[in-house]
Amino acid sequence: MDWPVSVALAQSVQTLPVAHDLHYEPKFDGHRLVMWRLEETVRLQTRSGRDATAVWLDLAVAGMQLPAGVVLDGEGIVYVAGRVDFSAAQSRANSSPARARLLAERHPAHYAAFDVLHHPEHGDVRSWSYVRRRALLERLLEEYGMGPPIQAVPTTTDADLARAWYESLQAQGVEGLVIKTGSSTYRGGSRQWRKLRHSETVDAAVVGFTGPPMRPRHLAVRLPDGRVALSQRLSAPLAAQVAPRLVVAGTGRRARTRSGDAYTAVETDIVVEVQAGTTRHAVVTVTRLR
Structure with a gap:
């Protein structure tokens, strides 16, 4: 398997789907990370394919307990005051390596693993069904005595239990559920999974910006x-988070929205979360980077 790997994605749904062969997982509010256990080290890859090892070094160290050849998909999360804190995870993801070490001392990261993509004995297992990959993930973590900070996310086929998770775990920082078909393979770049969120938001791809x-x-x-469409004016923290990624996108070109608003168009892999209620209008509200 070649670095970076294309990750499977999810499409938003408004109600909980119930059907045969559906599996439900809590959706932890963190930062998507692929964990690569190599021969002599561990590398951590973001959803977009960037190397994020330097800012999640505590997870890389924990991953050294895994056998070489393992590649996991999961979520880097940070607990603050007993709950999953997305802002803390984003602060870590967007910090310098030196600051990340300080943040890790205050709030160590955890890794919520939900899939295995490669195994030292079986090789690339993305063509396996979800049920088979999930069983392999659980055996792997048990065999090597893995525990916090690396753990498998819970899963169930019981829709009533999933609904109870959805209703009761929000206070702990769980933003909803991810729903997967048991027979499905792992298809990078495909929105083959479904996600049910508490927040009324949708994902949107960034295609440009205004200002420098x-x-x-x-x-x-x-x-x-x-x-x-153009977003409302960015808050200072959001602008600071997105700026470095706009800079590396290179020189853009002038473009206009259908309503005539001018912007600089660039090609990026940036995805942001916007309030669903604002997308009917010409201006949308960005709530955070995904």
Whole structure:
């Protein structure tokens, strides 16, 4: 398997699907990370394919307990005051290596593993069914005595239990559920999974910005219906998070939305979360980076 791997994605749903062969997992509110256990080290890959090892070094050290050849998919999460804190995970993801070490001392990271993509004995297992991969993941973690900070996310086929998770775990920082078909293979880049969130939000791809790239004022986002719209003015923390990734996108070109708003168009892999209620209008509200 070659670095970086394309990760499987999920599409939003508004109600809990119930059917034969569906498996439900709590959706922890963190930072998507693929854990690569190599011969002599561990590397951590973001959803977009970037190397994030330096800022999640505590998880890389924990991953050394795994056998070489294992590749896991999961979520890097940070607990603050007993609950999963997305802001803390984002602070870690967007910090410098030196600051990340300080943050790790205050709030160590955890890794919520939900899939195995490669195994030292079986090789690339992405063509296996979810049920078979899940069983392999559980055996692997048990065989090597893995525990916190690396653990498998819970899973169930009981829709009533999943609904209870959805209703009761929000206070602990669980943002909803991910639903997977038991017979499904792992298809990178495909929105083959489904996600049910508490928040009324949708994901949107960033296709441009206004202002200078180091100090963006607004983002141009492509909404689920294909329409490109400008966001409301970014908060200072959001602008600081997205700026470095806009800079590396290179020189853009001038473009306009259908409503005539001008922006600098660039090709990026940035995805942001926007309030669903604002997407009917020409301006949308960005709540955070995904």
